[in-house]
Amino acid sequence: MTATQDTPVTRTPGTGHVRVEGRDKVTGAARYTGDLPFTGLAHGRLVLSAIARGRIRAVEADRVLAMPGVLAVLHHGNAPRLMTDYMSVTGPPDPVLALFQHDRVPYVGWPVALVVAETLEQAAEAAAALEVAYEAEPHDVVFSADHPGTVTPANSMMPAELVKGDVEAELAASAFVVDQEYTTPEEYHTALEPHATTARWDGDRLDVVDSNQGTHWVANDLAQLFSLDPASVRVRSEHVGGGFGSKGVRPNQVAATMAAAVLRRPVRVALTRRQTFALVGYRSPTAQRVRLGADADGRLRALDHRGHSATSTVHDFLELSAASGRSLYDADAHSTVHRLLRLDVPTPTFVRAPGEAPGSFALESAIDELAEKAGLDPIELRARNEPAVGPVSGLPFGSRNLLACFEEGARRFGWAGRDPRPGVRREGRWLLGTGTAAAIFGCHSAPSTAAVTAEADGTFTVRVNAADIGTGARTAMVVVAADTLEVAPDRIRIHIADSDLSPATFAGGSMGTRSWGWAVAAAAGELRERLALGGGIPPEGITVRSDTTEAVRALSQKERHSFGAQFAEVAVDTATGEVRVRRMLGMFAAGRIVNPLTARNQFVGGMTWGISMALHEEAVRDPASGGLVGADLAGYHVASNADVPLIEADWVHDPDPDDPIGIKGIGEVGIVGAAAAIANAVWHATGARQRHLPIRPDRVL
Numbered sequence: 001m002t003a004t005q006d007t008p009v010t011r012t013p014g015t016g017h018v019r020v021e022g023r024d025k026v027t028g029a030a031r032y033t034g035d036l037p038f039t040g041l042a043h044g045r046l047v048l049s050a051i052a053r054g055r056i057r058a059v060e061a062d063r064v065l066a067m068p069g070v071l072a073v074l075h076h077g078n079a080p081r082l083m084t085d086y087m088s089v090t091g092p093p094d095p096v097l098a099l100f101q102h103d104r105v106p107y108v109g110w111p112v113a114l115v116v117a118e119t120l121e122q123a124a125e126a127a128a129a130l131e132v133a134y135e136a137e138p139h140d141v142v143f144s145a146d147h148p149g150t151v152t153p154a155n156s157m158m159p160a161e162l163v164k165g166d167v168e169a170e171l172a173a174s175a176f177v178v179d180q181e182y183t184t185p186e187e188y189h190t191a192l193e194p195h196a197t198t199a200r201w202d203g204d205r206l207d208v209v210d211s212n213q214g215t216h217w218v219a220n221d222l223a224q225l226f227s228l229d230p231a232s233v234r235v236r237s238e239h240v241g242g243g244f245g246s247k248g249v250r251p252n253q254v255a256a257t258m259a260a261a262v263l264r265r266p267v268r269v270a271l272t273r274r275q276t277f278a279l280v281g282y283r284s285p286t287a288q289r290v291r292l293g294a295d296a297d298g299r300l301r302a303l304d305h306r307g308h309s310a311t312s313t314v315h316d317f318l319e320l321s322a323a324s325g326r327s328l329y330d331a332d333a334h335s336t337v338h339r340l341l342r343l344d345v346p347t348p349t350f351v352r353a354p355g356e357a358p359g360s361f362a363l364e365s366a367i368d369e370l371a372e373k374a375g376l377d378p379i380e381l382r383a384r385n386e387p388a389v390g391p392v393s394g395l396p397f398g399s400r401n402l403l404a405c406f407e408e409g410a411r412r413f414g415w416a417g418r419d420p421r422p423g424v425r426r427e428g429r430w431l432l433g434t435g436t437a438a439a440i441f442g443c444h445s446a447p448s449t450a451a452v453t454a455e456a457d458g459t460f461t462v463r464v465n466a467a468d469i470g471t472g473a474r475t476a477m478v479v480v481a482a483d484t485l486e487v488a489p490d491r492i493r494i495h496i497a498d499s500d501l502s503p504a505t506f507a508g509g510s511m512g513t514r515s516w517g518w519a520v521a522a523a524a525g526e527l528r529e530r531l532a533l534g535g536g537i538p539p540e541g542i543t544v545r546s547d548t549t550e551a552v553r554a555l556s557q558k559e560r561h562s563f564g565a566q567f568a569e570v571a572v573d574t575a576t577g578e579v580r581v582r583r584m585l586g587m588f589a590a591g592r593i594v595n596p597l598t599a600r601n602q603f604v605g606g607m608t609w610g611i612s613m614a615l616h617e618e619a620v621r622d623p624a625s626g627g628l629v630g631a632d633l634a635g636y637h638v639a640s641n642a643d644v645p646l647i648e649a650d651w652v653h654d655p656d657p658d659d660p661i662g663i664k665g666i667g668e669v670g671i672v673g674a675a676a677a678i679a680n681a682v683w684h685a686t687g688a689r690q691r692h693l694p695i696r697p698d699r700v701l
C-alpha cells in the first residue's frame with residue numbers, strides 16, 4: 001500500500017485553509033528575528049547622518065568607547081573593506097550597502113557608524129551620545145516635475161519610454177481631451193516588524209538570522225560584499241512581520257555581519273522605527289501628466305502619460321508610474337515616458353505595486369474625467385477601449401477578465417442606475433458619491449526549485465525556499481502540495497526561508513506563490529505518480545526534486561496580468577472637508593486562488609492601503625534640514641481601524657492558461673486603482689476633482 005492509497009482525501013481544492021503557523025503566531029510561540037536568544041549576543045545600533053550633503057570630518061569614538069558595555073564603534077576610518085562591484089537580483093547594489101567605506105554623505109539618514117555594546121540599552125545610549133563632525137554642503141531635496149535637473153533614466157526594470165503613433169496629431173483630432181497633472185507624495189512601507197538581523201560566525205560559516213523577502217538574495221549579496229564562498233553563508237528568515245518591498249538587502253544585514261566578523265561573536269542589529277523611515281527605501285513622490293484624447297464615441301485616440309519621480313544622487317531607482325497604460329487601454333497613439341530627478345534624499349525602492357499604485361491614481365482619475373467630458377459611464381468608457389491584444393506590444397493576452405470584474409463588481413456594488421451628476425446627494429451635512437477604477441498588475445514567473453519527500457510514516461515533507469512575509473505563502477505551498485498529492489494538509493510539514501534549501505525566487509512582484517507553487521506542484525505531481533506505482537517507501541523516504549528553470553524560460557511571449565475593478569462609496573463632510581470611505585468592493589481576476597482565506601487578506605490589505613494612500617499617507621520632507629518631519633507612526637498617518645469600513649474583496653474565475661496550476665498573483669493588484677476609485681467618488685460627491693494625494697480636508701474644502 002502506498003501512502004496516497006490508505007488515506008482519504010480530506011481537503012476540497014479551492015476551500016480555505018487557516019495559516020499553518022497561525023496558532024504559533026497568536027500564542028507567541030512564533031519567534032521573530034529580534035526575539036531569538038543567542039549565547040554571547042552583542043547589540044549594534046546604527047548612527048545615521050544628520051546632514052543632507054557633505055562629508056564626515058570626524059567620528060569622536062573615544063568618549064563613547066569608554067561608556068559602559070561598549071565594545072566597538074565601526075565607521076569609515078576603521079571598517080573592513082567591502083566588495084561592491086557585483087550584480088544583485090534587481091541590478092547593481094544600492095551603494096548604501098557599502099557601509100562605512102568613505103566619508104561622503106549623500107542624504108540625511110546615511111549610515112555613518114555602528115556602535116556595538118553588550119546590551120541593547122547600552123548600544124542605544126552610546127549611539128545617541130556619539131558625536132560626528134561634518135562638513136556640510138548645500139543640498140536640494142525639493143521634488144518638482146519642472147526641476148532643471150530632471151533626466152532620462154539610464155536603466156530600469158521596464159523601458160522608461162515607449163511611443164506608438166503620433167500622440168499630438170491624435171490629440172488634435174480628438175472630440176474630447178483631458179490634460180491634467182496629478183501628484184502623489186513620498187510614502188513609506190514601514191513594516192510592523194522593523195528590520196532585524198543576527199549574524200554569527202560558526203567557524204568559517206556565516207550564519208544569519210534575519211527578516212527578509214528572500215534568503216538566497218540576502219545570502220548572495222552578503223557573500224559578494226564580504227568576498228565569501230556563497231556556500232559558506234546561511235541566511236534564515238522563519239517569520240517576517242511585513243516587507244512590502246522593503247526587506248531585500250539592507251544595511252542591518254551588512255552591519256551585523258561586519259560587527260560579528262570584527263568582534264567574533266554574535267551581533268544583532270535591529271532598526272528602530274525611526275530608522276525604517278531612512279534606511280529601507282520608500283515610494284518616490286510622483287508628478288504625472290496625463291493627456292487623453294477620445295473621439296465622439298469615447299474611443300481613445302491618444303493616451304499620453306508622463307511620470308516624474310525622484311531618486312538619490314548615488315543610485316537610480318525609477319518609479320514606473322506610466323507603464324500600466326501600455327497594457328490597459330487601446331488607443332491609436334500611445335506615449336508613456338518616465339523622467340527622474342536626482343536629489344539629496346535616500347534612494348526610493350519597490351513599494352507594494354511599484355509604478356502601478358501611484359500611476360493608477362493618475363491614469364484612472366483621468367479616465368474618470370474623460371468619462372465626465374464624453375458623457376459616458378466610466379465603466380462603459382473602459383469597455384469601449386478594451387484591447388484585443390497588447391495595445392503597444394501587439395502580444396496576445398494570457399487571460400484578460402477586466403470587464404468581467406467590472407460587470408460582476410457593478411452588480412454587487414449596485415452601480416446600475418447611478419446618477420452621474422456630481423454634488424447632488426446630501427445626507428445632513430454629508431455629500432455622498434461613488435467611484436470606480438481599474439486595477440492591473442503584471443504577472444511573472446521566476447525559476448524555482450523544490451523537493452517533496454514521501455516519508456516512511458505516511459507523512460510528507462515539502463522543502464521550498466519560499467518567504468512568508470505575512471502573506472500566507474507557507475500555507476499556500478502546503479495547500480498546493482496537498483491538492484497535488486491528494487492528501488490532507490495536516491500530513492504535510494514544510495520548510496521554507498532557509499538559504500540552505502535549493503534556490504527559489506524571492507517574495508516580490510506578486511510572483512512568489514506562482515513561482516514556488518509551480519516547483520512544488522511539479523515535484524509533488526511526480527512523487528504522486530511514483531507512489532501510485534506502489535512498492536513501499538524506504539526508511540529514508542522517497543524524495544522528488546523539481547527545477548522550473550527550463551519551463552519558465554520556455555513560456556511564450558504574452559501580456560500576462562492580474563486585473564481588478566475597484567468600487568468606493570464616500571461621504572464628504574461639507575463643514576470640515578473630511579472624507580469618510582463608507583464601503584469598498586474589489587473584484588479581481590487574478591488567476592487560480594490557492595487559499596481563499598489568505599487571498600482575501602491580501603486583497604483587503606491592498607485596498608486598505610489604498611484608503612490610506614488616498615486619505616492619509618504623506619511624508620513631509622523639510623527643505624532646510626533635508627530630513628523628514630515626523631518620521632514615525634505618530635507623524636506619518638496611516639489608516640486606522642476607524643478609517644476602514646466594510647471592505648469586500650472577491651474574484652472571478654480566471655485560471656492562468658499558461659501556468660501549470662493556473663496561479664497568477666495577488667499580492668499587489670489589491671492596492672492598484674483603490675486611491676483613484678476613492679478620488680473619483682469624492683468628485684462624484686462634491687464636484688471637485690482631487691488630483692493631489694492625500695485628499696486632505698484642506699484640499700477638499
Ligand code: MOS
Binds near residue numbers: 213243352510
Ligand atoms: Mo513587492 S513591492 O515586489 O515586495
